[in-house]
Amino acid sequence: MADVSIRQIYKQYGSVEVIHGLDLEIADGEFVVLVGPSGCGKSTMLRMIAGLEEISGGEIAIGGRVVNHVEPKDRNIAMVFQNYAIYPHMTVYKNIGFGLRTSRLPQADKDRRIRDTAKILGLTDLLERRPSQLSGGQRQRVAMGRAMVRQPAVFLFDEPLSNLDAQLRAQMRLEIKKLHQAMGTTIVFVTHDQVEAMTLADRIVIMKDGYIQQMGTPTEVYEHPATMFAARFIGSPSMNMLPATGTADAAVTLAGGARVPAPPSVNGALQADQALFLGVRPDHLLVTEPGAPGALHLEGTVSVIEPLGPEALVYVTIGDRELVAKAPAHKTPEVGASVHLTAAGEAVHLFDAQTERALC
Amino acid sequence: MTATLDAAGRLGAGEGGTARFFRTPIRPGRIVMWTLLFLGGITMVMPIVFMLSTSLKYPHEVFDLSLIPQEPTLENYIYVLEDGRFFRWFINSLLIATATTLSCVFFDSLVGYVLCKFKFRGRYIIFIAILSTLMIPTEMLVIPWYLMAQSFGWLDTYWGIMFPGMMTAFGTFLMKQFFETVPDDFLEAARIDGMNEFQIWWSIAMPLVTPALSALAIFIFLGNWTAFIWPLIVTTDSNLYTLPVGLTTFSVEQQIDWELIMTGASLATIPTLLVFLFFQRYIIRGVVLAGLKG
Known part of the structure; x- marks a missing residue:
């Protein structure tokens, strides 16, 4: 196991800079997820850690050793690729054992390690099969086995679940989490799926356009998003955003004239006439009776209902905007009905309209 | 190939089957194509056939252009x-x-x-x-x-x-x-x-x-x-x-x-x-x- 230090990392392709001086400290045994939309630089970061991509500036250290000019094979890392990259002309046994080919371990030890890894991953009965005879989930496990068998200091996962169907993805997520808990190895995991990020990570790093938008535990980034991008990216459906204006008495007024008291945490940062966005998550925006207690009160017309089982997503049109709220399944309003939406004061987030950063 | 029943209840081959093949209407373009392919095939095969035929002939028979030797020999x-x-x-x-x-x-x-x-x-x-x-x-x-x-x-x-x-x-x-x-x-x-x-x-x-x-x-x-x-x-x-x-x-x-x-x-x-x-x-x-x- 090892910690990973990324200090002032830059990456340029010709004259185009895609990573802009990032700093990231990953503790020994930590599970860090890099999350962001396509093109945000998360895979480039991972490939730079792996040594598959040269860095244009800065420093990467693994286990205290600077590895800027160290070959991938000498970095003591293992990587699981999006397309699994298991060799179609080799059996599962040979695929798992591939990383040990250059190892100086005695053959008996190699064999034991391969079989132990296969046992952990439930692949013992499939060792003589070829990848074409495996399901997607089994192939994914083989790819993980090939990484595990080397017992590296750091595991790197590059969107390893994106080719699986939803059910298998959930299952593999659980298995990866169990493996991390059992092995305690440092993991850097790249995904564009915020659900994967939330469920797997000890710490999430949200990236956009080569910058880190926010780092924190899943709870932190969900409850206290630092930017509008982070607020929208984490959580499904996305956080509702309404244009608002600051007032002199620690409140904001919405475009329709409604007045909302500012959360206590932003009191010092709020200025009169400041252009803002008020954010509230669909989880916290509830369909209620008029007069229900809360800081934010809105009226609108139901346009779409999405039943989710125990509850439903209610899409409500307010002026030219559409907000998403939640309602219990047994209290779901009809499409076209006028409804009242309420959110508590602590569920309200305020963002500066210019900087898009949260007020705090 | 999937067997299918047509509207009259007759059993026929599925898509790509022989029954479908024979039901396909013969268009003039198809006839031209087959003719050209046939001529091309003959052009390709004939020299090989002549080569094999000539190899089984006696010298005096070589310039007899018949495909089948009159006195085939392995000499x-x-x-x-x-x-x-x-x-x-x-x-x-x-x-x-x-x-x-x-x-x-x-x-x-x-x-x-x-x-x-x-x-x-x-x-x-x-x-x-x-x-x-x-x-x-x-x-x-x-x-x-x-x-x-x-x-x-x-x-x-x-x-x-x-x-x-x-x-x-x-x-x-x-x-x-x-x-x-x-x-x-x-x-x-x-x-x-x-x-x-x-x-x-x-x-x-x-x-x-x-x-x-x-x-x-x-x-x-x-x-x-x-x-x-x-x-x-x-x-x-x-x-x-x-x-x-x-x-x-x-x-x-x-x-x-x-x-x-x-x-x-x-x-x-x-x-x-x-x-x-x-x-x-x-x-x-x-x-x-x-x-x-x-």
Whole structure:
């Protein structure tokens, strides 16, 4: 196991800079997820850690050793690729054992390690099969086995679940989490799926356009998003955003004239006439009776209902905007009905309209 | 194929089945196409049929254009096979075709791999330069080859016959196109797993392009097996003749033994036929993929 230090990392392709001086400290045994939309630089970061991509500036250290000019094979890392990259002309046994080919371990030890890894991953009965005879989930496990068998200091996962169907993805997520808990190895995991990020990570790093938008535990980034991008990216459906204006008495007024008291945490940062966005998550925006207690009160017309089982997503049109709220399944309003939406004061987030950063 | 019942309840074959085939209306365009294909087929097959037919004829019957010999005989085959030179030429051809094939498979795929998977300055220019050699006809190259062989002392040697074909622009192009289909993830995974670049090419990339390698091997083998002009020019020692060159010795100034030439040619086609029979699916796949990619 090892910690990973990324200090002032830059990456340029010709004259185009895609990573802009990032700093990231990953503790020994930590599970860090890099999350962001396509093109945000998360895979480039991972490939730079792996040594598959040269860095244009800065420093990467693994286990205290600077590895800027160290070959991938000498970095003591293992990587699981999006397309699994298991060799179609080799059996599962040979695929798992591939990383040990250059190892100086005695053959008996190699064999034991391969079989132990296969046992952990439930692949013992499939060792003589070829990848074409495996399901997607089994192939994914083989790819993980090939990484595990080397017992590296750091595991790197590059969107390893994106080719699986939803059910298998959930299952593999659980298995990866169990493996991390059992092995305690440092993991850097790249995904564009915020659900994967939330469920797997000890710490999430949200990236956009080569910058880190926010780092924190899943709870932190969900409850206290630092930017509008982070607020929208984490959580499904996305956080509702309404244009608002600051007032002199620690409140904001919405475009329709409604007045909302500012959360206590932003009191010092709020200025009169400041252009803002008020954010509230669909989880916290509830369909209620008029007069229900809360800081934010809105009226609108139901346009779409999405039943989710125990509850439903209610899409409500307010002026030219559409907000998403939640309602219990047994209290779901009809499409076209006028409804009242309420959110508590602590569920309200305020963002500066210019900087898009949260007020705090 | 799925069996289906039509509206009248009759059992017919599913889509692509024979029943559907026979129900397909015969259009004029289809008739023209079949006719052209038939004529093309006849044009291809007739020389082979004549070759086999002539090889079974006595000399006096050679210029009788009937396809079926009046007095079929195997004497020509016995004569050719008992002539030690034929066996020698056969072995020469086999040796030269095999050596050039192995060399081309190795070097063409190595260069194709490097041009495909390594990013370096001038890569595109090198590729274009290699491709441009395809546009130079062999006849133009023969003189420089000869001068080179002469100055290096390679005339009348196996190496002299083989050296122009040890690596080909066509093979490099074909292999580069095939390596495009190998995902970089495979190579990067191997890089992380501790393989060096040569090992990655040999152990990972090469097995993934086996169909292309097979197709290339077949093309190169057949090309060298039937090569005539260069082996004829570079050799004067009959012990070094390849089969196509050797067969010409059955014709002399006043007499051409067509039945013997046709017998030797018939025997010479056996290896090529075997190669086609065993590997034709690879040839077709190789040609299709080379056409689709890039």
